[in-house]
Amino acid sequence: MVEPSTSPQDAFQAQSPAQKRALSYSNTVYQLFSSVMSEKLPADRIVGEYFRTNKKHGSKDRRVIRESLFALFRWWGWLKQIHTSGQQDETWFACLAIVAELESHKWTQFSGSWREFANQSEQFNLSAAEQALTSVTDKCHYLQQQLKQTDLTETQLLPDWFWQVTQVEQSQQLAIVEAMCSRPPIWARAQTLSQQQLINSLLKDDVEATVSEFFDDAVSLGFKSINLNAIGAYQRGELEIQDLGSQVIGQICAPTADEKWWDTCSGAGGKTLQLRSLMLRQEATASGSITSSDIRRKPLEELVKRAKRAGFSGISVAPWRSDALPVEAESFDGVLVDAPCSCTGTWRRNPDMRWLDDKDVVIDKHELQLDILTRSAKAVKLQGQLVYATCSLSPIENEQVVNAFLAVNPEFELQVLTHPFTGAQVDMLTIWPQNANSDGMFVAKMIKR
């Protein structure tokens, strides 16, 4: 539970209104940061709960608090090397001042105050960046110079274990860090409208959207946070928020209008809705269907609501209540296994998770993933397709699961895929966040012979 900010640290006395507010923001961000780290709960959840119970903050306050907090996690791989005390001391103020420079935050009166508090220690002589820092390498140089610390490197921005479990070639590492330390846009999928119709409709609600060059139903809603409930197209089910990387999965499934699909780990139905939308785009009265399953009941209830909002028929729900198949064996043209995973591919949106999780989050799930894939495969009919997907970037949860499955299920054969963003032909497809400004994803497609 995060307590509301009450008094600034006694050791730091505000000499001006800007310093007073800077201390108050610092106090709130500090409480939130400590809470995320100690409770090991997602920052989004902790911040959401804090703002729900502390209504005093206006929209500007929220922005300063939220953006400073998430920036701390984005750059924590460097900052943790100077802030080791766990106290709200000069090193803490240095962190706040530094992230404001690294992300070119506009609240310079507060970041200037944080810098003044940091500089009360002889350890620091921080100054504002002379120009906007654009690349991670620029940022690294700025920090090396400010902190007089030359052993900072770009790869420290992701935990060591990430590099161990992903086995990324050195030549690719910088591009990954660069993507992981920036935010992707909010991606949406035109669900019942054409891309252009959706863009026109969004304009009426003052949302400037742009089309994706890759899929004819994907649109970018830009980087500003949006109140979805105030958008007509969302209320009418004409759009769904879905990251571009996630949209790759439905595109790889490529269901035809009359096929019967099973979404075995549907959650609240992000991909179920996409599959149905893809069918309806081919034929307004598509006779195909999708059965959606999950071990959790609540997301399935949410799925039903979302399908209703879109006016979609042809979707039914079959909860997994035991290890037994909740659907008829060998009866589906396509089975999608969007397996539970470490979610390392979503770290751009959740930078806190890279410091809350550890290597086990990747290693632990391999067996469960193989088990779900093996059980789900029993529902695929002859010549049917089996699609395995995760939002992990580690081969342990991806290629190794598929290879282990193929080793004992020789009737399944990998199908060559075309990378939607690079055009490369691959046996199994990893979408890296830097490929098209999205989250990271993995997908493999097999045919039952």
Ligand SMILES: C[S@@+](CC[C@H](N)C(=O)[O-])C[C@H]1O[C@@H](n2cnc3c(N)ncnc32)[C@H](O)[C@@H]1O
């Ligand atoms: C990656 S999420 C699915 C996201 C969803 N497909 C979407 O597009 O929004 C994985 C889902 O697998 C479910 N799950 C976990 N263990 C499972 C199991 N043993 N059998 C079926 N589903 C499981 C989780 O409840 C979770 O909803």
